[in-house]
Amino acid sequence: MVIPRRALESGPWAAPVAAEPVHATVRLPGSKSETNRALVLAALSDGPSQIRNGLEARDTRLMRDALRVLGVTIDDSDAGVWRVTPPARFSGSGTIDCGLAGTVMRFVPPIAALTDGTVEFTGDAAAEVRPMGPLLDALYDLGVGLDPVQATGLPFRLTGTGEVAGGPLIVDASTSSQYISGLLLAGARYRNGIDIRHRGATTVPSRPNIDMTISMLRERGVHVELSAPDRWIVAPGPIRAKDVTIAPDLSNAAPFLAAGVITMGSVTVPDWPTVTDQPGDHIRRILTEFGSRVELTPAGLVVTGQYPLQGVDLDLHDCSELTPVVAALAAITPEPCRIRGVAHIRGHETDRLKALATELNQLGAHVREESDGLSFRPRVLHGGDFATYADHRMAHAGAVLGLIVDGVVLDDISCTSKTMTGFSALWDDMLDQSAEYAFGQSGADAQAQGQDS
Known part of the structure; x- marks a missing residue:
């Protein structure tokens, strides 16, 4: 007993x-990591798609709500199948609550950079001490407006101009692989794609998570080149809509x-x-x-x-x-x-x-x-x-x-x-x-x- x-x-x-x-x-x-990547890619894709067995949890609810702020339509009334319809153009302004979800904090800002409005990112008190500086530095280098300009974490405001030029970036991803994944996920939608090099005091942690990101991008027809260690190149182009079942x-x-x-x-x-x-x-x-x-x-x-x-x-x-x-x-x-x-x-x-x-x-x-x-x-x-x-x-x-x-x-x-x-x-x-x-x-x-x- x-x-x-x-x-x-x-x-x-x-x-x-x-x-x-x-x-x-x-x-x-279902996997949180796969679910939130699938949601992001569905939001960035060239048409509607379905996600089966998506994880129902706080982190994934926060991700769905964040993408809705950016104009994405997500029908999750059927717990077994979520239907995601991307907008013709990311737009709108509002506040995104990241909670304590690293994937929301680090995957959504590179998408918000494609909007033509101002988005405020907030989160739990504990989230405010989680590192984000290298990602925000990268977005600033890409011409994205930030307030405060020297922001290193939550809260902050991001103002987009409707498109991002993309191109080469230097990122110190010593503290999180999510900086790389976040930029890779959105990179194909940038005008020149994205070319990321990691330079930091230590190696990138949790590399299997980057491998997961790359695999999911390639499954949707995105060309990702690994030409050298600690370098990732994503060619510009469409992200093909794909129905998926989460493991x-x-x-x-x-x-x-x-x-x-x-x-x-x-x-x-x-x-x-x-x-x-x-x-x-x-x-x-x-x-x-x-x-x-x-x-x-x-x-x-x-x-x-x-x-x-x-x-x-x-x-x-x-x-x-x-x-x-x-x-x-x-x-x-x-x-x-x-x-x-x-x-x-x-x-x-x-x-x-x-x-x-x-x-x-x-x-x-x-x-x-x-x-x-x-x-x-x-x-x-x-x-x-x-x-x-x-x-x-x-x-x-x-x-x-x-x-x-x-x-x-x-x-x-x-x-x-x-x-x-x-x-x-x-x-x-x-x-x-x-x-x-x-x-x-x-x-x-x-x-x-x-x-x-």
């Missing part, structure tokens, strides 16, 4: 403890797969793609390094926990959104662990390195914050409060730990709605399946004993 729990979508949330190994099949909603969100799969690992159970995620640019696909390699059995089967991706967890030394530079869940596993591993290559996540929804070190150590872990990651030494954890910092990935980490550490209480579970509406209900369903599995197993064992006697 599952220990009683609170399945709330707001306020403090007592993370449920797994009374038995987790055995469940978890069907996940499951592989990053959001991480806490559920980790549940199977941390409880020595087994979790299946159906419809796992055999080929994908989603950074979340790295979770297969990561969980294998922890010693888990990972199999891609006709039923989906199946992950089975193996005892004991093995120590890891992981470079998560290309899949940094997985860091919080990986850190939760590392904190309970009976061998030293290290996560590196993720200095840039200090500028995500919160400073994730500081937040993880603080909250894990308060539960008794031995975590040391390093310049580009975290190091872990084995410790026995105990219950306590776990702050989420309004960060959905932090909430995922706390939920995973709560499965085996009694008394973990998250200050807010509602932040998970950023990329997954109803996370706690899906979490509860996973544990209900596990209870039913355990009951079935005990019944089968009793029957077998009866036959033996």
Whole structure:
């Protein structure tokens, strides 16, 4: 039987403890990264298109509302199929609420530059400290009007002239790959296309996200040239309308797969793609390094926990959104662990390195914050409060730990709605399946004993 729990979508949330190994099949909603790119490309395309299995979450609602401000028509009355009709010409003025969505903050301004009006960009208080300076510098270099001129983040006003010349740009994308993706997505609509070169102190993080952007552009007939490292050229021309079906969100799969690992159970995620640019696909390699059995089967991706967890030394530079869940596993591993290559996540929804070190150590872990990651030494954890910092990935980490550490209480579970509406209900369903599995197993064992006697 599952220990009683609170399945709330707001306020403090007592993370449920797994009374038995987790055995469940978890069907996940669509990818946030794919959904918001598909919405942007549909808005920029040469005709109407449809998006199936689009993620219904705060980030994608903010993206739809942002595009509507720019004159895009989006009919999302049918939850299964969204119909997007681009305007003949981007126009209008208004205010765009970016919330805490990096994709809205960084993908929409290059489109707003094509309008003939003034658009104000605002967001959550936490979003105002997220870096945007390199993107805004690039737009200023392209002749886009900004107020204030020296803006480095939200809030700001952008005034377009109806078209953008485009051409060569130097961008320091050390802190976010989204600067590159945002400019690439709109680049084909600029008069001369766009020629982007990255120059910065460090390499571009989360490159699979740029690969995803390029793949989705090419699927719509856009010519993208990769003539040299850290250089991306998009030729001017139409973006062909394309109906698409969004794949499951592989990053959001991480806490559920980790549940199977941390409880020595087994979790299946159906419809796992055999080929994908989603950074979340790295979770297969990561969980294998922890010693888990990972199999891609006709039923989906199946992950089975193996005892004991093995120590890891992981470079998560290309899949940094997985860091919080990986850190939760590392904190309970009976061998030293290290996560590196993720200095840039200090500028995500919160400073994730500081937040993880603080909250894990308060539960008794031995975590040391390093310049580009975290190091872990084995410790026995105990219950306590776990702050989420309004960060959905932090909430995922706390939920995973709560499965085996009694008394973990998250200050807010509602932040998970950023990329997954109803996370706690899906979490509860996973544990209900596990209870039913355990009951079935005990019944089968009793029957077998009866036959033996």
